[in-house]
Amino acid sequence: MKPLIKLLCLAGLLFTLTPQASSAAPPKKKPNLIVIFCDNLGYGDIEPFGSTVNRTPCLNRMAREGRKFTHFCVTAGVCTPSRASIMTGCYSQRVGMHWNPRDGQVLRPISPYGLNPGEITVAEVLKKQGYKTGMIGKWHLGDQPPFLPTKQGFDYFYGIPYSDDMTQAVGQRLGDRLDGKNWPPLPVMLNDTVIEAGVDRNLLTKDYTEKAVEFIEENKDQPFFLYFPQAMPGSTSKPFASDAFRGKSKNGPWGDSIEELDWSTGQILDKLVELGIDKNTLVIWTSDNGSPMARDMNSTERGTNKPLNGRGYTTAEGAFRVPTIVWWPEMVPAGTVCEELATTMDLLPTFARLSGGKVPTDRIIDGHDIRPLMLGEADAKTPYDGFYYYAMEQLQAVRKGPWKLFVPLKEFSRHPHFKKGAGSQPLLFNVVTDTSSEHNVADQHPEIVKELMSLAEKARADLGDTNRPGANQRSAAKVDHPVPPTLKTTSTK
Incomplete structure (x- = not known):
């Protein structure tokens, strides 16, 4: 890692706050909300959760200034159903995004299926409360026009509609299977329009980060929601990274991509501090599911979920329990740990309450308001009976x-x-x-x-x-x- 980057991350110590009392006062105005959602990053892949091979000084800073959740779960061991839950506050089985006869459990390019526009997303809940809603990164809930982010509550979308490994070359190898012969070059979309075909995946993290910083700057004077689902480490055996990080880690391409994700997080936190909106911004950093891991379970070359059991793509604890850090200066108690069970389904109800809105009452929502857990209230317990x-x-x-x-x-x-x-x-x-x-x-x-x-x-x-x-x-x-x-x-x- 470049010395300057490391210095910038370590400089976060200057902003470290002492732990707050559990009875932190509610925010006086609507807080900004940011969710950074990595792809296939394992429980043991970052230093705050035990990694000794991937250097993550910015996430170390985030953990010092924020709160680690050590029993935070997603609802599936794979991409599409997990992402359906973070959007809807429901199990993917509830909203029909757990499986379909054409694709199986993960949507492929040109699938006729997608997240039902009749569902209420977290973006739609927040938009009703006057939030500017933006999504930058990997969608994976349908690539057809009715299913895109702009039809699901987002004012702005920049990114790819599915996984980084779903390229035209992969489709050609599949042939007639899954309509692979018609898969297009991996597209970058701006709102509903493809603006680049055959993107350089080495530049995705850098590009997304620059766009995320721009979104924050442009909306600093109004409440905003930024959903930032990163493409990396992704679904290939050798993840991608820009020149500044490629070949620089001690853990091969997987480590390179994680160290660039760490840098990306530092850029977001630093920008919030620079703009003076950090104390009114809640940032949640997590992953969509555990890492697939290498054939040798003791290797870290394709990530690790240790000390938890099992690989991603399964129902193992290492597939469902993901590393999670919550950061909100003077609201979330610094340097603390929550060991209670919480899930990505809880973000919609929690964000609804934080924004002054309400949880939808015309349908079942499986998630819960976990503000007491996030804010470190005394004796706060998991809301889950099962x-x-x-x-x-x-x-x-x-x-x-x-x-x-x-x-x-x-x-x-x-x-x-x-x-x-x-x-x-x-x-x-x-x-x-x-x-x-x-x-x-x-x-x-x-x-x-x-x-x-x-x-x-x-x-x-x-x-x-x-x-x-x-x-x-x-x-x-x-x-x-x-x-x-x-x-x-x-x-x-």
């Missing part, structure tokens, strides 16, 4: 308090603990004391197994399970004739 781990349509695990139960299964396509032909017996882990989920204590706690099996049955009735529709599921949207997003098909001329 939390569910789905793999597409299949319910695989339930958590309550420290207990996580993997339910017995006859069949499954992928499982972090059961082997093929096994799975007839429940697995119970205390994920607080048994960090790596190594000790099955189901036999010692039959009453807890019974309680969690009852919660699992409630989830099945509500959200569904394999070959069993739930009573309260809503549908994704679908268009009849999807077209690839290209310079020609999206032209406004």
Whole structure:
């Protein structure tokens, strides 16, 4: 890392604040809200969560000045369903974004499916409260015009509509499968229009960061919401980084990309301080799911979820529990840790309350207002009686308090603990004391197994399970004739 960059990040010490009392006064005006959402970044990939190979001085500063959440979960081990939850405050099974017959669990280019415009997004909630809403980065909730961010509550969108590995070259290798032969060059979009085809992925983090800083500067005098889903580390085996970071880390391309993400975060925090709006801005930094990890689970070349168990793309704790830091000077107590369970579904209800708005009442919203946890209120506890781990349509695990139960299964396509032909017996882990989920204590706690099996049955009735529709599921949207997003098909001329 360049000395100047490191110096700028370490300079954050000048702004470190002492921990605040738990009864912090509510903000006098609507706070700005920023969510930085990394892609496939693992629990153990940054220094505040234990990394010894990736240098993250800006995130170290953010943790010193903010609050770490060590039991913060997403709702899926993969991109699309996880992103549906952060937008809607719901399980992806609730809004039909957990699976479809064309793409499986992750939307591919030119999919006819997308997030239903009838859903209420966090951007729409905030826009009603007078917020300027912007999204910079990876969308992945539908690349067709009715599903794009500008149709889901965002005033401004700059980024790519799906994952960084969904390139034209990959599509050509797929051929007829998933309509790969028609996949376009990886597009960068400005609002609804493709402005660049075949983007240089090495420049994505740098480009996105510059655009994010511009958005903050342009909207510093009004309340704004910036959703900043980064493209990196991404879905390729060798992530991308700009010249300033490529080849500079001790952890190969994965480390290069993370150290540039760290720099990016420092740029955002520094700009807020420079503009004098840091004390009225809440910043949340997290990831969409755990890292896929290398074949050798002890390697860090494709990220690590250690000390948690398992890979991304599964229902392992390492796939669902993600590194999370909350920063809001003089509101969020500095240098503190929250060990209570919270999730990305909580952002919509929490942001609604912070903005002076209301949570939608005409539909089920699964998330909760977690202001007490964020602000470090004394004795604040998780609002979850039960939390569910789905793999597409299949319910695989339930958590309550420290207990996580993997339910017995006859069949499954992928499982972090059961082997093929096994799975007839429940697995119970205390994920607080048994960090790596190594000790099955189901036999010692039959009453807890019974309680969690009852919660699992409630989830099945509500959200569904394999070959069993739930009573309260809503549908994704679908268009009849999807077209690839290209310079020609999206032209406004």
